[in-house]
Amino acid sequence: PTLGSLEVFDDIASISRQACDDLIPLCCDAIAARGVCRIALAGGSTPKLLYRLMAENQQAFDWAKIELFWGDERNVLPEDDDSNFRMVREAMLDHVPIPEANVFRVPIDPADPAATALQYEATLKAQFGGDSLQWDLVLLGMGDDAHTASLFPQTTAIDSSDRLFVENWVEKFDTFRQTLTAPAINSARNVWFLIGGAGKREALQHVWGDRQAPAEFPSQLIRPSAGKLRWMIAIDAMPETA
Numbered sequence: 452p453t454l455g456s457l458e459v460f461d462d463i464a465s466i467s468r469q470a471c472d473d474l475i476p477l478c479c480d481a482i483a484a485r486g487v488c489r490i491a492l493a494g495g496s497t498p499k500l501l502y503r504l505m506a507e508n509q510q511a512f513d514w515a516k517i518e519l520f521w522g523d524e525r526n527v528l529p530e531d532d533d534s535n536f537r538m539v540r541e542a543m544l545d546h547v548p549i550p551e552a553n554v555f556r557v558p559i560d561p562a563d564p565a566a567t568a569l570q571y572e573a574t575l576k577a578q579f580g581g582d583s584l585q586w587d588l589v590l591l592g593m594g595d596d597a598h599t600a601s602l603f604p605q606t607t608a609i610d611s612s613d614r615l616f617v618e619n620w621v622e623k624f625d626t627f628r629q630t631l632t633a634p635a636i637n638s639a640r641n642v643w644f645l646i647g648g649a650g651k652r653e654a655l656q657h658v659w660g661d662r663q664a665p666a667e668f669p670s671q672l673i674r675p676s677a678g679k680l681r682w683m684i685a686i687d688a689m690p691e692t693a
């Protein structure tokens with residue numbers, strides 16, 4: 452990869468175990484240094500096991516000082532099967548003693564995506580005390596079309612430079628999504644991509660390839676300005692000539 456560290460694992464389960472093990476000191480250090488650990492969670496299916504492992508190892512986390520946010524969300528209510536909030540609630544939140552006030556769900560109003568985005572962006576700015584979101588960690592997945600969060604190819608959110616969180620019309624799904632923008636992700640101290648599955652191989656080949664075409668391969672947008680970028684890749688997702 453052009454930037455960051457690459458670690459190759461046997462499978463998503465071993466990625467998840469490593470990520471959980473590494474999350475423990477990351478949270479401890481953040482809490483020791485700043486009194487809080489702020490994490491933007493990834494949606495989709497890959498991170499589910501990590502969230503379950505965090506619940507299984509819950510005694511290792513100081514939940515009162517961890518704040519959870521969503522890097523992206525679907526345009527659905529929280530009890531909808533497609534909701535990333537619901538996925539995290541079922542895998543983790545229902546099983547750990549995190550104060551409700553520390554869980555920052557995207558307040559989806561399916562009828563008004565623009566207002567939803569503005570409201571969540573205001574929440575982020577208030578919580579972080581300004582425009583630079585110093586995440587302790589942003590967790591990301593990547594689609595087989597090289598999207599990350601809900602920064603999909605050929606969508607307007609890719610070019611958003613003056614916003615932190617936006618609604619994003621995704622033609623191929625004929626729906627709106629809610630997403631952090633690339634600048635809002637790139638201010639993180641740590642960004643971890645968790646990626647597995649042969650279907651991701653071609654996208655990774657392009658994302659790591661020399662041709663910079665972020666409109667086609669939006670994961671190329673993820674270049675933390677000062678933070679650490681970590682690619683945690685299962686062997687079945689590795690391009691042959693990586």
Ligand code: 6PG
Nearest residue numbers: 494495496497592593594599600
């Ligand atoms: C979402 C995710 C999205 C996800 C990729 C990979 O809302 O779906 O945030 O960006 O990370 O689509 O999804 P899988 O992990 O299910 O392959």
